[in-house]
Amino acid sequence: MTAPVTDIRRAEDRLKTRIDWLDSKHSFSFGQHYDPANTHHGLLLVNNDDIVTPGQGFDTHPHRDMEIVTWVLRGSLVHQDSTGNSGVIYPGLAQRMSAGTGIQHSEKNDSWRLTGETHSEPVHFVQMWVIPDESGVDPGYQQLEIDDELLKGNLVTIASGRAEHREQAAIGIRNRHAALHGARLQPGQSVQLPEAPHLHLFVARGSVSLEDAGVLHTGDAVRFTATGGQRIAAVDAAEILVWEMHASLAA
Numbered sequence: 706m707t708a709p710v711t712d713i714r715r716a717e718d719r720l721k722t723r724i725d726w727l728d729s730k731h732s733f734s735f736g737q738h739y740d741p742a743n744t745h746h747g748l749l750l751v752n753n754d755d756i757v758t759p760g761q762g763f764d765t766h767p768h769r770d771m772e773i774v775t776w777v778l779r780g781s782l783v784h785q786d787s788t789g790n791s792g793v794i795y796p797g798l799a800q801r802m803s804a805g806t807g808i809q810h811s812e813k814n815d816s817w818r819l820t821g822e823t824h825s826e827p828v829h830f831v832q833m834w835v836i837p838d839e840s841g842v843d844p845g846y847q848q849l850e851i852d853d854e855l856l857k858g859n860l861v862t863i864a865s866g867r868a869e870h871r872e873q874a875a876i877g878i879r880n881r882h883a884a885l886h887g888a889r890l891q892p893g894q895s896v897q898l899p900e901a902p903h904l905h906l907f908v909a910r911g912s913v914s915l916e917d918a919g920v921l922h923t924g925d926a927v928r929f930t931a932t933g934g935q936r937i938a939a940v941d942a943a944e945i946l947v948w949e950m951h952a953s954l955a956a
Contacts, residue, residue, distance in 0.1 A: 707902070709932035711917075716924025719754075726761035730754040732907070732926055746928045747903030747950030748883050751834035754909075754924060756827050757782075762813025768804035770840045772878045773832065774864050774885055775800045775812070776946065778909055780828030786810035790846040794830070797852025799863045801876045803837065803845035831909055831946060836954065837879040838866070847876045860888045860896040860947065867951075882952035890939035900933030903950040911943025 720731040720738040732752035734744050744750070750771075757763075762783070775782065777794050785791040786802065787809040794800045802810065814828040851874060854861045862875040865884035878885075888896050890913070898904060906915075906927040914920050915927065916935040937945060 707931040710928075710930040711932060712928040712930070713918060713921070714926045714928065716922065716926075719924065726758045728756040730924065745954050746905050747948065747953045748835045748880060749833060749905050749948050749950065750836065750954075751832065752905070752907055752926070753832045754829075754907075755832060756829045757812075757814040758827055759814050759823075759825050763811060765809050765811045767807060767809045768802075769807045770837060771804045772835045772837050772880060773802045773804065774835075774876075774878065775802075775830055775832050776863065776887070776909075777828065777830040778944065780814060780826045780830075782828050782830055783813045783815040784810060786844075786846065788844050788846065792848060794848065797855060798848055798850050799876045800848040801846070801864055801878055803842070803879055805837075805842045805844040808844040831907065833885065833946075833948070835878065835880055835883050835948075835950075838881055839879065842879065845879075849874065849876045851875070855887065855889045858888065858890055858894045858896075860886045860898075863887045863946075867949075882950060884949045886947045886949065888937075888945050888947075890937075890943045890945070892939050892941050895936050895938035896945075898929075898933050898935050898937060898947060899949045901929075901949045901951055902931060903948075903953055904929035904933050905948040905950070906937070907946045909944040909946055912940040913943045913945060914938045914940055 722729040782794045866878045866880040
């Protein structure tokens with residue numbers, strides 16, 4: 706039997722990529738940053754915390770056999786891909802791209818608003834990658850507005866491939882063992898974490914108190930193994946992202 710583990714990872718210990726238009730912080734090995742002891746947790750391979758300046762972004766690049774979920778915290782992100790999907794992602798709009806047999810896409814902070822006005826606001830978003838159950842499937846795209854649910858202060862399912870979430874308002878991912886939940890909490894509000902063999906908690910902004918572990922701040926993360934059910938309480942206004950995973954790449 707696996708012993709319960711609560712592994713706290715502090716924001717300042719993350720790997721970092723900083724160039725003139727990008728401030729990116731990586732929870733796991735990514736790009737030129739490689740640590741064989743830090744490649745994933747459960748099914749989660751990437752948890753990138755990105756800030757992109759106006760008029761800049763990621764030019765067209767390829768992906769294959771990956772479920773990519775993007776969650777915007779501030780500003781807006783323009784998406785275009787080789788299957789003809791395009792749109793603007795903003796806070797409260799969940800987006801999933803299934804790379805499947807292969808897809809090319811770009812993600813940029815367009816310096817022009819839809820009204821025709823220019824702006825100087827950075828876009829801040831979290832991008833998360835999990836592997837699909839099956840390789841070589843057709844590429845796909847989905848987005849869904851869930852802002853109203855988040856305003857209620859509950860733990861809301863953002864994306865899931867699990868059968869138990871099929872009736873909930875969430876985007877689908879092609880992994881039946883994984884689900885992403887999120888919550889926006891005001892001071893004093895709390896939510897209970899699900900129980901699963903693997904959990905990944907990321908404090909996207911604000912500060913929260915984790916039962917039996919103390920206070921976590923913006924950018925902090927916790928990797929849970931063989932545990933769950935703890936309560937998370939907001940110390941100040943906060944937003945959290947929680948991956949619930951019932952399998953692991955190491956299994």
